[in-house]
Amino acid sequence: MEIRIDDLSGKEIQALLQQHLNNMHEISPAESVHALDLSGLKSTDVTLWSAWVDGELAGCGALKQISPSHGEIKSMRTSENFLRRGVAANLLAHILQESRRRQYSRLSLETGTETEFEPARRLYQRFGFENCSPFAEYVEDPNSAFFTRALQQFSPAL
Numbered sequence: 077m078e079i080r081i082d083d084l085s086g087k088e089i090q091a092l093l094q095q096h097l098n099n100m101h102e103i104s105p106a107e108s109v110h111a112l113d114l115s116g117l118k119s120t121d122v123t124l125w126s127a128w129v130d131g132e133l134a135g136c137g138a139l140k141q142i143s144p145s146h147g148e149i150k151s152m153r154t155s156e157n158f159l160r161r162g163v164a165a166n167l168l169a170h171i172l173q174e175s176r177r178r179q180y181s182r183l184s185l186e187t188g189t190e191t192e193f194e195p196a197r198r199l200y201q202r203f204g205f206e207n208c209s210p211f212a213e214y215v216e217d218p219n220s221a222f223f224t225r226a227l228q229q230f231s232p233a234l
Contacts (some may be wrong), residue, residue: 164196
């Protein structure tokens with residue numbers, strides 16, 4: 077699996093992100109959808125990575141800087157053909173490593189409370205994320221689950 081920074085210009089990534097937005101609106105009420113659209117993902121405080129397997133888009137995930145010490149995971153999505161094959165776990169590990177490299181002390185995320193989001197919540201908990209209160213601009217919402225994780229500082233290999 078190759079994970080690389082994506083400039084969001086390719087039709088594959090644009091289609092996957094549109095599918096992600098559409099799906100979020102199918103599951104959650106509009107006021108509870110916090111997924112970024114293409115213009116939001118192109119913001120200078122957001123980096124999006126795409127994962128590729130044998131030339132096929134397998135998934136994506138983004139990291140948004142909330143402050144110099146706090147990042148937020150955004151737009152985690154696995155392509156239908158790659159579900160349950162470790163794509164999300166690899167992307168999450170990559171985002172955690174990059175967050176440590178950026179010297180963030182905390183990494184947080186918002187996801188849904190509906191049953192469709194249960195696999196995502198389990199993945200985040202498996203990676204050490206714990207439930208927390210709303211952070212940044214978020215407010216309490218019965219359709220949102222908030223998670224956070226403290227990060228140890230990155231130690232480059234000698």
